Amino acid sequence: MKIRIHELLAGAALAGALSFGLSAHAEGLGTPDDPVEIHMLANEAFANQWQQNMVPEFNKAYPNIKVVIDGVPYSELLAKSLLDATGPDPRYDILIADDPWVPQLAEAGVLLDLKGDEVAGWTADDYEWDDFYAAPLAASEWKDVQYGVPLRSNLLLMFVNKSIYEAADLPAPTPELTWEDYLEQAPKLVMDRDGNGQADTWAIDTYFTRDALTPTIWQTIMNSNGGKLLTDDGKAAFNDETGVEALKTHIKLLDFAPPGAVSHGFNESLQAFRQGQTATMFMWGSVFKGTAVSPETTTLTPDEVGIQIMPVGSKTGGAHRGIWSGTINNKSENRQAAWALLEWLSSKEGEQWHANTLGVFPARKSTLDSTPDSEWMAPVFVALKNGYSVAGEGGMWRPRTPKSDAVQQVLADEVARAIAGQITPEEALDTAADRVNDVLN
Amino acid sequence: MAVETAMKGARKARPRKTVPMIDWLTRWSFMMPAIVILLAVLAYPILYTLEISFSSLDLGSFTANEWVGWENYGDVLKDRGFWNAMKVTGIYLAWAMPIQMILGFGIAYLINAEWKGRGVVRALFLIPMVVAPVVAGGIWRMMLDPLWGLVNYLLGLLGLGNPDWLGNPTLAMATLVIIDTWRWTPFVVLIATAALMALPKDVFEAADIDGANWWTKLWSITVPLLVPIIAATFVVRWLGAVKMFDIALAATRGGPGDATNVINLYIYEQAFRSLRFAESAAMAVIVLVMTMMLTGLFLIGTRKLEDNY
Numbered sequence: 049m050k051i052r053i054h055e056l057l058a059g060a061a062l063a064g065a066l067s068f069g070l071s072a073h074a075e076g077l078g079t080p081d082d083p084v085e086i087h088m089l090a091n092e093a094f095a096n097q098w099q100q101n102m103v104p105e106f107n108k109a110y111p112n113i114k115v116v117i118d119g120v121p122y123s124e125l126l127a128k129s130l131l132d133a134t135g136p137d138p139r140y141d142i143l144i145a146d147d148p149w150v151p152q153l154a155e156a157g158v159l160l161d162l163k164g165d166e167v168a169g170w171t172a173d174d175y176e177w178d179d180f181y182a183a184p185l186a187a188s189e190w191k192d193v194q195y196g197v198p199l200r201s202n203l204l205l206m207f208v209n210k211s212i213y214e215a216a217d218l219p220a221p222t223p224e225l226t227w228e229d230y231l232e233q234a235p236k237l238v239m240d241r242d243g244n245g246q247a248d249t250w251a252i253d254t255y256f257t258r259d260a261l262t263p264t265i266w267q268t269i270m271n272s273n274g275g276k277l278l279t280d281d282g283k284a285a286f287n288d289e290t291g292v293e294a295l296k297t298h299i300k301l302l303d304f305a306p307p308g309a310v311s312h313g314f315n316e317s318l319q320a321f322r323q324g325q326t327a328t329m330f331m332w333g334s335v336f337k338g339t340a341v342s343p344e345t346t347t348l349t350p351d352e353v354g355i356q357i358m359p360v361g362s363k364t365g366g367a368h369r370g371i372w373s374g375t376i377n378n379k380s381e382n383r384q385a386a387w388a389l390l391e392w393l394s395s396k397e398g399e400q401w402h403a404n405t406l407g408v409f410p411a412r413k414s415t416l417d418s419t420p421d422s423e424w425m426a427p428v429f430v431a432l433k434n435g436y437s438v439a440g441e442g443g444m445w446r447p448r449t450p451k452s453d454a455v456q457q458v459l460a461d462e463v464a465r466a467i468a469g470q471i472t473p474e475e476a477l478d479t480a481a482d483r484v485n486d487v488l489n
Numbered sequence: 490m491a492v493e494t495a496m497k498g499a500r501k502a503r504p505r506k507t508v509p510m511i512d513w514l515t516r517w518s519f520m521m522p523a524i525v526i527l528l529a530v531l532a533y534p535i536l537y538t539l540e541i542s543f544s545s546l547d548l549g550s551f552t553a554n555e556w557v558g559w560e561n562y563g564d565v566l567k568d569r570g571f572w573n574a575m576k577v578t579g580i581y582l583a584w585a586m587p588i589q590m591i592l593g594f595g596i597a598y599l600i601n602a603e604w605k606g607r608g609v610v611r612a613l614f615l616i617p618m619v620v621a622p623v624v625a626g627g628i629w630r631m632m633l634d635p636l637w638g639l640v641n642y643l644l645g646l647l648g649l650g651n652p653d654w655l656g657n658p659t660l661a662m663a664t665l666v667i668i669d670t671w672r673w674t675p676f677v678v679l680i681a682t683a684a685l686m687a688l689p690k691d692v693f694e695a696a697d698i699d700g701a702n703w704w705t706k707l708w709s710i711t712v713p714l715l716v717p718i719i720a721a722t723f724v725v726r727w728l729g730a731v732k733m734f735d736i737a738l739a740a741t742r743g744g745p746g747d748a749t750n751v752i753n754l755y756i757y758e759q760a761f762r763s764l765r766f767a768e769s770a771a772m773a774v775i776v777l778v779m780t781m782m783l784t785g786l787f788l789i790g791t792r793k794l795e796d797n798y
Contacts, residue, residue, distance in 0.1 A: 127760075131551060260762065307653060310656035311742075316634065467746070468746030470658065487763075
């Protein structure tokens with residue numbers, strides 16, 4: 049067999065190019081002699097869980113990428129992310145952003161386009177973007193650019209203590225339950241079960257306190273009745289009859305809540321439900337395992353805890369979206385390694401491992417259509433699928449604007465004043481609308 | 490008189506020496522590290538706050554990018570939340586400060602007598618001061634919850650109802666004052682105890698010889714002698730109390746509604762939750778100026794009291 053000189057040269061050139069490509073690839077993902085270290089900034093609520101459990105699993109696939117995760121309290125996380133990312137020498141390659149934060153980080157110009165050419169070159173062919181439900185994926189999209197991938201999905205859902213419904217001789221709720229049905233049944237769920245003449249079981253506990261997440265309850269009621277938070281051109285749209293009625297409904301829930309519920313938020317309502325004191329709870333679905341499964345944190349069992357979308361309004365059911373997305377700092381020197389982690393964790397295989405091993409909620413259709421390893425997750429998957437649909441249909445998420453947190457704080461202030469009875473719901477929403485328009489202007 | 494005149498003359502006659510340059514440089518070189526550290530940790534943050542209070546802040550670079558004059562201050566002065574927070578802070582200070590001063594000095598006076606175990610009680614008084622305020626606020630929040638709290642359980646045993654400490658606006662303010670008083674009264678007690686122990690004993694012995702009763706000794710000797718200490722303690726506590734926000738954050742979160750939203754909590758929320766750093770800086774400057782003016786007034790008052798007594 050004859051080999052011509054120019055063929056030999058072409059072959060050598062091709063081999064050189066291939067070896068250069070492989071070398072560049074290896075450098076980006078580290079080598080045994082020269083590993084890459086990437087840093088992630090995450091909510092302290094799950095940073096340690098990831099460091100202890102997720103990183104070792106990731107390192108089975110990518111042994112040359114060392115991952116260091118720093119946890120920060122939720123209330124400081126956005127400010128810390130912005131401060132670090134906008135600095136001249138950012139420490140963090142990966143920023144874990146809550147649902148409303150991506151517009152703000154994107155406008156600051158610090159995020160990498162994950163569907164851009166650079167990242168596309170590193171992305172595996174079988175990584176299916178279309179496999180994500182639209183609602184969770186949209187949480188990290190801003191102005192038609194995809195800046196993140198859903199890593200920990202969450203929805204505001206309705207938890208049901210079936211034993212209390214049974215004790216009240218009421219049928220256990222279904223996803224078809226309307227707000228009218230719910231409010232009609234609520235008085236019957238306030239009961240004196242130990243017979244000492246005082247109520248010891250109540251219908252509901254949820255967010256009532258002055259907290260940025262309290263308006264999500266009101267907003268979900270409003271959205272399920274067709275109301276909107278903002279107009280398409282970014283003006284307040286919530287101070288109408290639908291918004292006012294929704295706020296009145298939120299306030300009315302206090303009539304069927306435990307004493308002191310006006311100052312209750314995440315912890316208190318969770319505690320009341322887990323101790324079997326409330327029949328329902330509007331809460332983030334991610335607490336399901338600790339509420340229904342883990343005996344060290346709950347008095348309830350999976351059999352007696354139901355989970356479903358919030359009651360149906362005049363338009364649709366309710367489920368407020370809350371997605372933690374993984375994003376990459378575009379100034380990072382380890383962008384490829386950072387993407388390797390996000391890609392692995394949000395891939396079909398990574399997400400299934402994440403859901404089955406750590407109980408984290410998925411965002412992929414393939415995962416939600418699969419049979420989970422744990423039996424308790426099956427009803428959660430059903431609720432999530434319903435929730436993603438209604439959340440997408442009703443626009444049930446916090447404001448999509450770079451000033452989202454400022455808007456949310458305004459809503460928290462005014463909704464809390466209405467719930468505390470300091471002003472009427474009409475006054476609260478009119479004041480909030482003026483302030484929101486000021487902020488957005 | 491003659492000696493004084495002679496001394497004045499001697500002072501005048503002393504030749505003025507020019508400080509040699511090397512000596513001047515040596516003195517300043519010793520002071521320079523302290524000056525640099527002081528400028529870095531004190532002056533720079535204040536000047537930076539001042540700068541961004543007159544600017545719009547670019548979150549992309551986290552720097553002041555455009556001079557906007559008094560615009561941020563104008564926005565703050567029109568902000569209902571800011572004025573509400575100032576009012577809430579005023580109410581909190583008006584209740585907490587006198588209660589802590591009266592309780593602190595009162596307790597110190599009562600435990601000033603010699604008795605076995607006094608040292609242990611004084612040491613126990615330190616505990617609330619060393620508990621982190623956020624922890625203290627959280628624990629009080631649990632104790633005061635009408636559903637699970639120990640406080641209402643005990644009140645229930647006494648038939649005193651089930652007050653909603655954190656849900657009723659008036660009671661929530663009372664809760665804030667109670668927690669702050671629990672935390673800071675021991676500080677006042679410690680200072681007052683030290684001051685009481687340092688009072689001259691001969692004055693009280695003379696009063697005993699003159700037949701003064703307990704009340705006369707308290708009102709005519711102890712209080713006048715303690716006035717400078719009371720005034721100084723008041724100023725120190727005032728400066729601490731005006732900055733309070735951690736207890737409110739942990740115990741009431743500024744609620745219900747905005748009933749306990751003290752000014753520092755409001756500024757913190759506007760800065761770190763709403764990311765309105767420029768407006769927050771303007772608020773901080775306004776509060777700083779007002780605090781300095783009031784502190785100045787208190788110091789003048791303190792000096793006058795010291796002169797009168």
